[in-house]
Amino acid sequence: MNILSVKNLHACVDDREILRGINLEVNAGEVHAIMGPNGSGKSTLSSVIAGRDSYRVTEGSVTLYGKDLLAMTPEQRSWEGVFLGFQYPVEIPGVNNVNFMRAAVNEHRKFKGLPALSAGEFLKLMKEKMAYVEMDPSFASRGVNVGFSGGEKKRNEIFQMAMIEPSLAILDETDSGLDVDALRIVASGVNRLRTKENATIVITHYQRLLDYIVPDVIHILYKGQIILSDDKSLALKIEEKGYDWIVNDLG
């Protein structure tokens, strides 16, 4: 079953075109990896899918289960199943993790026609999901990402993903800033959340992450276009030889 369908997507910032005709089909049960040099447009693609309004879509379409994502607000996209693990998670001073996640979870429940969780039920769920990424319970009462180390922020992203259980998770460089143990923990958290019904897109620069979260296909994004898609062996070649050979091969 098709979850995400991106067709000929073009997007600009100001007058500069950053995405220049992206095509991507992601089906249930699949893991896709997107690699590509710095500045090629990976984060832009994920932001456009999540609904950030600083990008202007000039052409093409993005659908989730056949529904037009581009017509939805960011929160609607989240309710429909999109989750973006941010490359740079945002600090929100004054809003603690509990209140933040309770608001998020209850809005998702409202969308599904379920009653809000009681404080007790919520805290139990939170504790259970924090364990997925071995997050210290003391983080619950702290401001969202405030004063978190780089690695702690990334764990917090996966914790949030575990709370929300999205059908399409886009993880933008979730591995950057993680030490080797944290990488393993975070990757196993992601794997634990995988089912036959959902799909994951991991954006990464390193083969290392893909040893843990094994992709069905790897796409190379270059200057706003997917110039090559191949199986997981591609990551090894890139680790060895960089991107030049692909670009040169394609002339």
Place this chain on the structure above:
Amino acid sequence: MTSVKQIFFGREYLVLTGDEALLGRVLEHVPASASVSDIGDASGLKFELSLRENETASVTFVSFAGSPAKVDVRVSLLGAGARCDLKGLLVATGENRVEYDVFMDHCVGGAVSNQLFKGMAFDSGVTRFGGLIHVPQYAQKTEAYQANHNLLLSRSARAFSKPQLEIYADDVKCSHGATVGRLNEDEIFYMRSRGISEKQAFSLACTAFAAEVLVSISDSGLRDAVTDEILHLNL
């Protein structure tokens, strides 16, 4: 018919001004140990406080739009070791102005004052803060701090800030700072990307902004009641 309420408990004062119905809702949550008095009416509020040697006071002002729109605060620190903490939240909605003028008079040396005033202007609301810290030449070893931060929540909202230091002593620690800003778009997008509606994201961000002031209301029931009123303001 508006009145200004002063709630006094322990060493802590909470001064509330604004719409009567709203104040009524908040007052329902005043703890039994506190005393409540009227200290002004629609024509205005002058709040005066003098602290002698080693006396301390902590005053939190919360002003919602509505009369009196103008509050004058005058604090005289009369003895060494006196300490005054002032916090204030100015909330202007509709076409209203909420204005504060604070005069912090360090009449002797060795006293400490600390002010944090925050303004939130919705709709076409206006907040204005004027703060003067006066430290005469003989008031050595004074510590005086003042900060005023303002959040504009609509295109036509405005905030005015005029911090002033008149310092004639040389052995002092003083600072002041003022900012005016809007809600952080990255924060709002982050919240919305988790499924929090735009409206609720704004509410959370507003509460977070106000929290730094409201945290000094030590009674949690009362603090929550004031927070609730802010949550229910429409953007």
